[in-house]
Amino acid sequence: MKGYKCKFCGLKNDHLEMKCYSKPTGKFNKNGSEKMARKYVHLKCDEEYKKNEAFKEKELKELDELFTYLKKLHRIDTLDGRMMEKIQDLRNGTVVFNKKKIKRYKEGVPFRDILYTYEVNETYINEIVSNMVFAAKWNEFSYVFAIVINNINDSIGVASNKETVMNRREAVIDNNLVDQTSYSTDEPAKYNNNKKDVLDISEFL
Incomplete structure (x- = not known):
């Protein structure tokens, strides 16, 4: 396909x-x-x-959540717009300090971790x-958002530990299932049908 720019790398290469x-x-x-809306991607960029x-x-x-x-x-x-800017800044790892934006988190904070921090501190936030009485919703949002920023590291730690525990628990369950399966897949013991059963009383009848 000639004349189209790759949506991923941004380069146009007719070859x-x-x-x-x-x-x-x-x-x-x-x-x-x-x-139809069309996007073109080099095959080497597709993955x-x-x-x-x-x-x-x-x-x-x-x-959205x-x-x-x-x-x-x-x-x-x-x-x-101001609320969305605060959220996006935190997602990018930036917070406002002394009216200046500084990079606080190297890789940013995922939206799921921001939401989780709200949920962990929900009782206090509510x-x-x-x-409290705020002059406007923006002031209320900013006050609560500051609480979230101050607690986000602890919340992420809790979430990480919880995930680790769940992974270990699942691993233990999987190992137990493997152990049980190993017993069930063994060949059944072969018995000698000619051997007299100790409970067989036919010879006395």
Whole structure:
């Protein structure tokens, strides 16, 4: 396919084979056919492209779950730009300190860990939201978000330990199943049918 730029590497190379990804747009051409959105990827880039797309899909799902939780927590219909900026900054590993953004987390904080920190501290956060009076929802959000930032390392540690325990537990269960299976797959013991049964009383009858 000539003249198309690779969606993954961004390069246009007419000598490399490309793969086309297409999906309907919901719009239609004058002849009634549905318009398609197309992306072109070099075959050599395709595997990494699919991994990247899967990662972005996972990110969007986790972000949506976080947004749903926050809207319910703060009783708002949507998150404004400032709120979203704070969340995205933390996802990228950046926090505000003395009115300046600094890189606090080398690889950033996944959305699932941000949500988990809210959930771990839910009782305390609900007390704050219920008992304190804020000038605006932005102030309420910022106050609670600061609590989350201060507790995120502990929460991630708890989540990591919990996952480790679960993995070990599953490993033990798997090992036990293997041990039980090893017994069940052994060949049954062969008995001598000619040997007299100690409980056989036929000779006395």
